[in-house]
Amino acid sequence: MLVRVNTHFLVALTGFILFAVFWFAQDENWQRPSAAWPETILYGIAILSAILVVQGSILKSREKIFADGSKKRALIACVALIAWSLIIQGLGFVVGSVLVFMVMAFYVAAVEKKVSPKTAITMSPGKVVLWLVAIVCEVLVLYSVFSKVLLVPLPKGLFF
């Protein structure tokens, strides 16, 4: 289902929300050199948001939003990224990444088969094993490059 809304109002609303959040997070004890710049930006955001409300009222246009692909899959992508960030903190980079990568890889492969059956890959048991090995190898190679060569201490979590 396509959602059509006046995006001027939505952007203005975002502007007003940010204005409110940051305005009340200001500290009275800030000295003038530190306070002046954010204050100026906040006034600018409030004025631009007000202009967008006026522009939206005059134009009365309704644009499609989230029209690219499935909204459900977009949401799943967001949840997966958040879950990935949380899981590597708990289980460690390698174990967490292998798990989430596997789930995502097979989910996307299944979706691709629905969306474009001609170009999608047909999964045989042999191919599944090959994918699993490739996923583990990719994660291990990246882990080695980052932690051993580039000396980035990746999250260890419960395992590694």
Add this chain to the structure above:
Amino acid sequence: MDLLYKGLVGILTIDTFFLIALGTIIGLVIGTIPGLTATMALALLVPFTFAMDALNGLVMLGAVYTAAMYGGAFTAILINTPGTPGAIATMLDGHPMAAKGEAERAIVGATVASVCGGVAGFVALLFLAPVLSLFALRFGPPEYFWVAVLGLALIAGLSTGSIFKGLLGGGIGMLLGTIGISPVGGEARFLFGTSQLQGGVELIVALIGLFAVPEYIRLTATAVRAVKPNENSKPQSLLSVTKEVIYKPINIIRSSIIGVIIGLIPGAGNNVAGLLAYSEAKRSSRTPEMFGKGSMEGLVASESSNNAAVPGSMVPLLTLGVPGSPPAAVLFGALMMHGLTPGTRLFTDSGVLTYGFIFSLGLAALALLPVGMIFGRLIFRAVTKVPLGFLIPTIAMMTILGAYSMRNSMTDVFIMVGVGIFGYVMRNFGVSPATIALGLILGPIAEQGFAQAMLIGRAYDYPFLVLLQSPLSITLAIIVAITLIGPFVMKVVRRKLNARKTILG
């Protein structure tokens, strides 16, 4: 002249060529991966250069720096994510080209433009370094402020649809840039009760969020790749694309000059150079409506400018001992460790080594052509052939790794995810993520310039007038005014001309 000749002869060895090739490959790999920076690559490689003689060590570091700046173009073109901040403007036209099935043409065009920009910057560094260093010294806080405002004025050009949405996006970016320690007063701002935000929003973390995450979400939502293989067209030959790029020499020359000048200014960075050159190219183009839809002119302007900025940033480092960027600061350390003291006497005391290093930057720029062409085509094949089931989780994992490795912090990963989802939503509302990025890049520069200028201005009756005190700041203010008012004036003039034509004919 004798030193110049000896410097040139000094680098014409097999060892040097090998090290330039190796440095170029390392730089390309680093530049391609969002989150891995030229600074990180240089810092990691400095210890390896201890075992080499001074010239070889510096040659390799110079090649890494040059190639890392260019490597950012690959991901910008192929996955709509700038590998380095300097490639933001490259992405604006490079990715639409890739989406039209012209990825190879975009990669070859970016390579040729990078080589042209790199060579132009090298020539400026070789022959004009002392003069340019005097110019760099003229930049004080008011000039910094105007350069940042000039960059912010580009938001109008980057906005698609409503200009006010673009300006609000820029404001949001600037607001994000105020989180953390204030650059002038030193107070912690907008921490929202957590000390983890004290370090602020790291630019590259935000860039990964703003560009890579929305692309990852879009790919998952559509399950269709944006980059199409050019199955119906012939492989792009280097000669035909080179002709196309060089056919408009003014664009390359203008963009390279902008790159060198912005590179000279400590702190401005090659991201500003790319964006300014892009904006100027759009303004001077006969087909400005093509910009943002896959214009070769826009791509060439960005790439030639950000690569010309690399040798440009070497001018204050080598002549004044002032490193203008984080990678230049690492090179400053490397020069010191190899017994060279950057500053006015560097060219006389260690002339052979210094000129050898400068020549190596020119060779590194030329090395981008063969190495970049091979590497670019390999990445292109990978992005178009790897199954989506592998590509999408790989992009997700690289965003996490890139954000984490900036400061070894999970907070940065969460900031990246948050900024990314916000960027995706805003993109759907018609706010270009490029405007938010521009605000984030230029906000802190403008704030620092403005606050310092006002502190200087306290000595005068009208502190604001300090912003218009020097001829350079007045010139910059006039350019800002032209950038802001120019498009409206041109629109009115065109409308009147069209009306007159209709009446006459």
